[in-house]
Each structure stands twice: as C-alpha cells, then as structure tokens.
Amino acid sequence: MKLFRYIVPLLLLSFVAKAQSPVKDGAILAEFSVSDSTKVYFSQGNLQYQASTNTWRFAEHQWDYVGKDNENISKKYKGWIDLFGWGTSGYKKIKDDRYAYFSKHNDIAGTNYDWGVYNAILNGGNKSGMWRTLTEREWFYLVCKRTNAEMLRNVAHVNGTMGLILLPDNWAKIDTVHFASTTDESKNKHYALDEWTEMESMGAVFLPNISNGDGSYWAATCYKILKKYYPAFPQYYWETAGGDNTAYCLIFNEEKISTVAKPRDNKCFVRLVQDVKK
Numbered sequence: 233m234k235l236f237r238y239i240v241p242l243l244l245l246s247f248v249a250k251a252q253s254p255v256k257d258g259a260i261l262a263e264f265s266v267s268d269s270t271k272v273y274f275s276q277g278n279l280q281y282q283a284s285t286n287t288w289r290f291a292e293h294q295w296d297y298v299g300k301d302n303e304n305i306s307k308k309y310k311g312w313i314d315l316f317g318w319g320t321s322g323y324k325k326i327k328d329d330r331y332a333y334f335s336k337h338n339d340i341a342g343t344n345y346d347w348g349v350y351n352a353i354l355n356g357g358n359k360s361g362m363w364r365t366l367t368e369r370e371w372f373y374l375v376c377k378r379t380n381a382e383m384l385r386n387v388a389h390v391n392g393t394m395g396l397i398l399l400p401d402n403w404a405k406i407d408t409v410h411f412a413s414t415t416d417e418s419k420n421k422h423y424a425l426d427e428w429t430e431m432e433s434m435g436a437v438f439l440p441n442i443s444n445g446d447g448s449y450w451a452a453t454c455y456k457i458l459k460k461y462y463p464a465f466p467q468y469y470w471e472t473a474g475g476d477n478t479a480y481c482l483i484f485n486e487e488k489i490s491t492v493a494k495p496r497d498n499k500c501f502v503r504l505v506q507d508v509k510k
Contacts, residue, residue, distance in 0.1 A: 257357035259506050264505075265373065266378075275290045275506075277292060279314060281316070283307055289356070296440065299442065315500060316499060316500065318479040319333025323343075337456050342364070348504040363506055374398070397431075402435075447482075447485070448482070448483050451481055479493065
C-alpha cells in the first residue's frame with residue numbers, strides 16, 4: 233500500500249549560492265535546513281555498492297545512476313548497484329540488497345541498519361558513522377517547510393538526466409543561470425553541463441531519477457500506522473492504509489513531490505547526509 237503524505241507544486245525562482253562550496257570527504261559543503269535546528273551537508277552523489285568486494289562508495293557525478301544493471305545483484309557481482317531495499321546496510325546477516333529490514337515499527341535512524349551509520353564509504357571519509365539517512369520529517373521540512381522552500385527546488389534535466397534540484401539555504405540571484413518556475417513556459421528546464429558545473433560549484437544538489445518513472449529516495453522512517461498531521465500545510469496531507477512492512481521515501485516527478493510509504497523490499501535510491509557541526 234502507498235501512503236501519499238503531501239503533494240507540492242514545484243515553484244522555483246532564479247537563485248544561486250553566494251559562495252563556492254567545495255567537496256570534502258564526499259560532502260558538498262553547502263548547508264540545507266532539515267529542521268528548525270538542524271542543517272546538513274549532502275553527499276556528492278547517490279550511494280553505490282559492489283557486492284564482490286563489499287565496497288560502498290558515492291557516485292562520481294550527481295547525475296549518475298546505474299539503471300538496468302541493478303538487476304545483476306548477487307554476492308559475487310563485480311559491478312555496482314544503487315537501488316536498495318530499506319535498511320539493507322549489511323548489518324546482522326543482511327548479506328545483499330535483495331532483502332530488507334523487517335522489524336515492524338522501528339526506524340533505522342541512528343542504528344546500524346542505516347547505510348551511512350554502519351558502513352565506511354570509500355570516497356566519503358572511509359569510516360563508519362560519518363553519514364546518515366534523512367527521516368521523513370526532515371525530507372518534508374527540506375522541500376516544503378524551510379524558509380523559501382518553494383524557491384529552492386525544481387524538477388529539471390541535468391546533463392540529459394531528469395531529477396530534482398535542491399538549492400542551499402543561502403541562495404542568491406545570478407544572471408548567468410536561469411531557474412524556470414513551474415509557471416514559466418520553460419518549466420521543464422534542461423541544464424547543460426557547463427551550467428550545472430557552475431551551479432554545483434556553488435552548492436546545488438541534484439537527485440537523479442530513473443528513466444520513465446518517479447525518483448524514489450528512502451527515508452529512515454518506517455510507517456507506524458499513525459495519522460500525522462502538519463497543521464501549517466493541511467492541503468498537502470491525506471492518508472490511505474499502510475502496513476507493517478512499509479517505510480517512507482521521497483518521490484518526485486515533473487508534476488509533484490510526495491512522501492510515500494512503500495514496501496521495504498522495493499528498490500529505491502539512497503542519498504546520505506552529514507549534520508553540520510555547530
């Protein structure tokens with residue numbers, strides 16, 4: 233069963249960050265608010281896994297995704313995958329990513345079932361405990377509730393790949409790159425590599441989408457069969473039945489952004505974050 237928590241119109245104005253944001257140990261050093269008190273850095277790309285060597289890494293480019301080769305997953309597979317069942321960090325005998333964590337009502341936030349908590353990421357500092365998965369509430373805050381949220385996101389194409397662009401908190405207008413809002417005729421914007429390179433150097437984050445489908449990114453939150461309500465955004469909420477084997481993810485396409493509860497053995501992308509230290 234799917235749970236649609238809110239649907240958000242995609243609006244974005246012409247903004248760009250004020251200062252360059254380098255990458256350090258896999259972290260894009262640009263700040264994104266995910267609650268009233270927490271800011272995070274996003275990883276440089278989606279999480280990837282090589283079963284034959286039990287190696288985790290971040291994609292080289294933000295627009296990279298594996299695609300059909302995800303079907304080749306096995307214990308000896310020498311290629312890389314980037315679609316995972318929920319909670320498949322490898323902790324406690326979950327040996328590959330065909331299987332998901334099925335404890336009924338326990339989130340993976342802060343536990344070893346979180347990919348970034350349990351695993352060392354090769355190009356992400358190469359130590360366990362450096363990364364984590366956003367919760368459902370944090371995804372909601374990021375795309376809907378933070379200051380100027382509607383002006384800091386857009387679904388667009390980057391280097392030929394469709395996905396969701398997220399801009400840091402400190403974005404400011406620039407003349408060289410134009411963000412089209414959903415009211416513009418050019419709302420399905422295509423950004424060339426040189427345009428994206430400028431945006432990325434200033435902290436822009438891109439979540440790539442699979443071809444001909446919704447982009448789906450796991451949250452660290454399982455579905456607890458509790459009716460949660462965001463009073464400030466009632467128009468974005470409604471509920472359908474869920475089950476013990478579901479967990480939240482962020483989904484998006486060219487028409488909407490939503491949180492959805494999906495079966496935990498569904499395959500979704502993972503994009504990890506680090507908390508900004510105060």
